[in-house]
Each structure stands twice: as structure tokens, then as C-alpha cells.
Amino acid sequence: MTTMTVRASEPERVPSPDIDMSTRLGGFELPNPVLTASGCAAAGQELAQFFDVAKIGGVVTKSIMLRPRSGRATPRMAETPSGMLNSIGLQGPGIDAFLDKDLPWLVERGARAVVSIAGGSVDEFAKLAARLRDAGGASMIEVNISCPNVEDRGQVFACDPRAAADVVQAVRRATDPGVPVFAKLSPDVTDIVAIARSCVNAGADGLSMTNTLLGLVIDTDTMRPVLAGVTGGLSGPAIRPVALRCVWQAHAALPDVPILGMGGIRTGLDALQFVLAGASAVSVGTATFHDPSAPLRVLRELRQALAERGFERFSDAVGRAHLA
Amino acid sequence: MPVQVNGEVLSLRRIGGYHAMTVVAPGIAETAKPGQFVTVAVGGPDTGMLMRRSFSIHQVHERGVYGGTVEFVFAVVGRGTRWLAERQPHEPIDIVGPLGRPFSLPREPATCVLVGGGYGTAPLFPLAEALRARGCRVDFVMGAAREDKLFGALDAKRISATLSVTTDDGSVGLHGRVSDALPGVLTASNADVVYACGPMGMLRAVSEICVDAGIPCQIAVEELMACGIGVCMTCVLPVVGDDGQTRMVRSCVEGPVFHAERVRFDDIGTIPADAVGAPEAVR
Numbered sequence: 001m002t003t004m005t006v007r008a009s010e011p012e013r014v015p016s017p018d019i020d021m022s023t024r025l026g027g028f029e030l031p032n033p034v035l036t037a038s039g040c041a042a043a044g045q046e047l048a049q050f051f052d053v054a055k056i057g058g059v060v061t062k063s064i065m066l067r068p069r070s071g072r073a074t075p076r077m078a079e080t081p082s083g084m085l086n087s088i089g090l091q092g093p094g095i096d097a098f099l100d101k102d103l104p105w106l107v108e109r110g111a112r113a114v115v116s117i118a119g120g121s122v123d124e125f126a127k128l129a130a131r132l133r134d135a136g137g138a139s140m141i142e143v144n145i146s147c148p149n150v151e152d153r154g155q156v157f158a159c160d161p162r163a164a165a166d167v168v169q170a171v172r173r174a175t176d177p178g179v180p181v182f183a184k185l186s187p188d189v190t191d192i193v194a195i196a197r198s199c200v201n202a203g204a205d206g207l208s209m210t211n212t213l214l215g216l217v218i219d220t221d222t223m224r225p226v227l228a229g230v231t232g233g234l235s236g237p238a239i240r241p242v243a244l245r246c247v248w249q250a251h252a253a254l255p256d257v258p259i260l261g262m263g264g265i266r267t268g269l270d271a272l273q274f275v276l277a278g279a280s281a282v283s284v285g286t287a288t289f290h291d292p293s294a295p296l297r298v299l300r301e302l303r304q305a306l307a308e309r310g311f312e313r314f315s316d317a318v319g320r321a322h323l324a
Numbered sequence: 325m326p327v328q329v330n331g332e333v334l335s336l337r338r339i340g341g342y343h344a345m346t347v348v349a350p351g352i353a354e355t356a357k358p359g360q361f362v363t364v365a366v367g368g369p370d371t372g373m374l375m376r377r378s379f380s381i382h383q384v385h386e387r388g389v390y391g392g393t394v395e396f397v398f399a400v401v402g403r404g405t406r407w408l409a410e411r412q413p414h415e416p417i418d419i420v421g422p423l424g425r426p427f428s429l430p431r432e433p434a435t436c437v438l439v440g441g442g443y444g445t446a447p448l449f450p451l452a453e454a455l456r457a458r459g460c461r462v463d464f465v466m467g468a469a470r471e472d473k474l475f476g477a478l479d480a481k482r483i484s485a486t487l488s489v490t491t492d493d494g495s496v497g498l499h500g501r502v503s504d505a506l507p508g509v510l511t512a513s514n515a516d517v518v519y520a521c522g523p524m525g526m527l528r529a530v531s532e533i534c535v536d537a538g539i540p541c542q543i544a545v546e547e548l549m550a551c552g553i554g555v556c557m558t559c560v561l562p563v564v565g566d567d568g569q570t571r572m573v574r575s576c577v578e579g580p581v582f583h584a585e586r587v588r589f590d591d592i593g594t595i596p597a598d599a600v601g602a603p604e605a606v607r
Contacts, residue, residue, distance in 0.1 A: 068601035
């Protein structure tokens with residue numbers, strides 16, 4: 001690999017502070033707590049041009065579905081203040097191609113693969129989980145029950161405690177017991193703790209919080225919605241306080257349930273906010289579009305931020321903001 | 325292999341209605357090929373503008389005084405490009421490249437017609453150099469809405485056997501579109517191959533002419549991108565693959581250069597019902 005990333009290489013001349021950055025997400029042990037976010041890293045190969053994907057805690061793949069999927073029509077994206085609205089619609093190659101090419105590539109690279117799965121029915125989710133069990137190689141499964149870019153908003157399982165639980169239970173039953181199952185939740189609900197509790201009761205080993213917020217942008221020249229899909233998922237730093245609040249609430253209510261926190265993390269200090277609110281690890285998503293080496297940079301900055309605050313172990317910072 | 329470089333603005337100059345920025349970007353200049361592009365982060369370190377802006381590469385110099393440089397051309401169309409136009413020499417700029425698939429060049433000397441709309445001509449200049457180095461004849465057709473929206477007419481005249489200019493308002497050259505001038509140029513030059521870059525409507529018109537004339541044509545598209553490196557899936561368009569199947573492919577990594585006859589222009593902005601993975605309801 002001949003990647004030359006001038007900016008990313010500079011700080012490596014400074015010895016990194018000696019901090020135990022290891023963490024756990026259920027039974028999944030990670031050398032450090034920074035991962036990519038689903039839908040913002042494909043399956044890792046593109047980002048590997050810019051940094052070694054084995055050096056971060058894990059690669060969370062774009063949501064995999066049973067069959068190839070073309071996604072939604074273009075335009076699919078609109079830039080918004082400190083964020084973006086997207087309506088990709090889960091375009092992807094399907095589980096066969098993923099298991100054939102993408103997952104083996106991650107495993108060969110020594111990267112830890114967190115496989116995000118999405119389906120239109122409980123049965124589809126269960127089939128995906130079974131395929132992953134048979135194939136092996138996944139360190140964790142993230143169950144995407146909260147993608148806003150589906151034709152039928154009724155498919156957003158994460159908006160209903162019962163539907164969310166049904167999916168989680170089916171996936172948990174079909175998955176290798178040694179592989180943790182995390183439910184990815186939507187912030188677009190009245191009571192996120194109720195959804196979180198329902199998922200945990202159904203067997204979720206942890207929670208990924210949060211997915212995008214449903215949003216809309218209108219072009220004032222054409223006087224029509226910018227996105228072909230009309231609405232889209234809002235991501236980026238603009239949503240950070242909302243996502244952080246969700247993590248805070250879930251950790252307060254369910255302190256023993258591990259949380260993978262995400263939503264607008266761009267810097268190490270952003271990541272630290274999620275950790276202090278209760279996240280045992282974080283995903284860096286939209287920031288990767290702005291800076292392809294963002295996940296590794298955030299890890300470096302988080303380590304530095306912990307050192308500056310006197311932490312010797314990352315895990316001591318998890319949930320720290322809840323202490324009186 | 326693309327690299328991310330903390331580059332330095334070497335110069336910024338106005339060319340007609342456009343701006344050309346030259347950036348000291350070691351690692352990009354050395355490997356860039358005609359048709360490839362760069363992305364730059366705009367707005368500074370704490371910017372609220374998260375989408376990188378993508379620009380095709382206009383010129384590269386592998387061994388400048390300060391190291392390899394890369395130049396790209398842009399028009400001020402919004403806040404991001406306005407920020408770019410306000411940069412001063414020696415300011416840092418985060419640049420990634422070279423990205424995307426380049427134009428492929430003929431193996432034997434051939435007669436090549438280069439067609440550009442607006443600043444879509446920018447990537448055609450390094451292409452023309454590469455073609456001429458292979459002994460190819462280059463004929464240039466460029467068009468724009470009006471005279472100040474043409475880019476590089478003088479340079480084009482210097483490096484091409486013939487130059488045809490069109491403007492929508494007739495302020496210079498032929499009153500009309502490049503597609504009005506192209507058939508005559510194809511015949512007069514006895515063209516073997518056509519290369520085009522510009523707005524989608526122009527590419528579509530050029531492609532139709534070339535397909536009808538049976539002349540191979542490569543186009544470089546200017547699709548809206550968010551990441552430029554293949555992870556966001558924003559910049560897709562329907563393209564027919566070697567197996568005859570239509571897929572929604574990323575113009576940043578599978579493109580931006582495509583064979584004209586493979587692009588389903590009629591279906592851009594839709595998911596064709598026969599595309600791989602199209603919604604079953606409409607299949």
C-alpha cells in the first residue's frame with residue numbers, strides 16, 4: 001500500500017499517549033473504540049486506500065440485504081448546514097456477493113467486521129443472520145431496523161417497540177451465540193428508551209444509536225424537493241446533540257447495556273462526548289465523506305483527549321458524565 | 325492509488341468567467357492521468373460544508389519548484405466555490421486524488437475529436453497532450469452559453485488541427501450548440517474517436533451523434549458527488565455492463581469516463597425497471 005497521507009502521518013512522529021484503549025461491545029472485544037458507520041464506508045476497501053482499516057476498532061459495513069438492490073433514483077444527496085440529507089435506499093450487491101468478496105477481504109486484512117443487515121420483513125432479517133452464521137467471519141451484527149429511506153415508512157421497525165423486538169429476536173435466534181447482535185435505533189421516536197428496552201428484552205446484546213433523522217430539503221428554484229426520494233436521512237454534526245441525548249437517555253435507563261454511539265462525530269472531542277454519555281465505542285460516519293481518514297484521526301484525537309484528562313483506561317471514561 | 329494531501333495553494337488566476345487553482349500536491353501530480361479528478365475540502369477546518377467539491381484535473385506538473393502541482397478549474401456557483409475563489413497563495417488546502425477512471429487512449433495514432441462544454445474542456449487539455457504525444461491528430465470543438473463561459477480557446481487553437489467554437493447567444497463562433505458543429509467536424513476530420521466532457525445534456529447529444537455515426541466515444545460525466553471515493557453511493561447513473569446488464573454505477577470510481585453507448589441517458593434520474601436490483605414492484 002503506497003498511500004501517502006501527509007496530514008495523517010504527521011502526528012505519528014509524536015509518541016501516542018500510553019492509554020489502554022481496548023473496549024467491549026457485548027462479547028466483541030475491540031483493541032480501540034472507533035469504528036466506521038454503516039453506509040459511510042462501503043465494506044472498507046475504498047477507505048483502505050487512505051488508512052489501514054485493521055487499525056481502527058472495526059468496520060461497520062453498509063447494510064447488506066438478501067438480494068442485490070439498486071437503491072433510489074437520483075438526486076440522492078443534498079448538503080445541509082453542518083450535515084447532509086441522503087436518500088440512497090440501501091443500494092448494495094446482496095448477501096451472496098458480500099459473503100463471496102467483501103467479508104473475506106475484511107477478514108484477510110485483519111479488520112474486525114461488524115456486518116449491518118437490513119430487510120423488509122422479520123423473515124428476511126432471520127435469513128441474513130443465518131447466512132452470516134454459516135459463513136462466519138463477522139465480529140458483530142448490527143441490525144438496521146431504522147433506515148428511513150424505504151418506500152414504506154411502515155418498514156421502519158425501529159419506530160415500533162413490538163416490530164423492533166420481533167426483528168431482534170429473530171436475528172438473535174438465527175445468529176451464532178458468540179456473535180453479539182446490536183439493534184440500530186432511530187432517533188425519530190417519542191420514547192427511545194421504550195424501543196431500546198424492547199430490543200434488549202428481545203435479546204439484543206447492545207444498541208447502536210442513532211441512525212439518521214428523517215428530513216427534507218426543497219429547491220427554491222424548481223420549487224420541488226431536492227431529493228428524488230423526497231425525504232431523506234439527515235446526518236452529520238447537525239444531528240450530534242440529538243444522537244447524544246438518545247445515548248444519554250438509554251445509558252441512564254439501561255446502564256449495563258453496551259452502546260455503539262454515532263451521529264455527527266467529526267473529532268476526538270465529539271467522540272468523547274458520546275463516551276462520557278455512555279457509549280462503549282463510537283462510529284464515525286458522514287465525517288468520512290469530508291475527510292477519508294477521519295476514523296483513524298478521531299481515534300488519535302480521542303486518545304489524546306483522554307490523556308489530557310488523566311485517564312489511563314478508555315473504559316473509565318464510559319458513562320462518566322452521569323456521575324454526580 | 326489516490327492520496328490525501330495537505331496541499332498548498334500555489335496560485336489562483338481568473339480565466340474568463342472561471343478560476344484556475346494550482347495546488348502543490350505531491351503524490352497526485354505524479355500519477356494523474358487525463359480524465360481523472362480531485363476533490364477538495366472547502367470552508368476551512370471547522371466548516372459546516374461537509375461535502376468535498378470535485379473538479380477534473382486540468383494540468384499537472386510532476387516537477388515544479390515546490391514539488392508536483394495539480395491545477396483544476398472551477399466556476400463560482402455557491403458558497404463552497406466562493407470560498408475557494410477567495411484563497412491566497414500559500415494557504416493550506418486538503419486535496420484528494422487522482423480519482424476515477426481516466427480516458428483510454430488509442431493504441432495507434434488516430435484522429436481524435438475533443439468536445440467540451442463550458443469548463444468541461446478543462447480535462448481535455450491534458451488528454452490532447454497525451455494524444456499528440458502518441459502521434460494522434462486532435463480536432464477541438466468547444467461551446468458555451470456565451471463567450472466568457474468558454475474555457476481555453478486560445479490553448480485549444482494552439483494544440484489542435486482545427487478548432488470549432490459555438491455559443492448559445494452567438495457572441496463568438498457558430499450560433500448554436502457543439503452538437504450543431506460536431507457532425508461537420510467528424511466528416512471533415514474523418515474522425516476515429518471522440519472524447520467529450522461537459523453538462524449531461526451536451527454529453528447526451530454528442531453521444532447520440534457518435535453512436536449514429538458509428539464512432540467510438542468516451543464521455544466524462546460531471547455528476548453530483550459527496551465523497552468522490554466510492555463510499556457514499558450518491559453519484560450513480562444507469563450504465564450497461566459487459567454482460568449486457570444495467571447497473572446503477574458510481575461515476576466517481578466506475579467513471580467519470582464512460583463509453584457513450586453504455587450510458588442510458590434516457591433513464592438518468594430513474595432506476596430503470598430492468599436494472600440489477602430494481603424494485604420488484606416495477607419490474
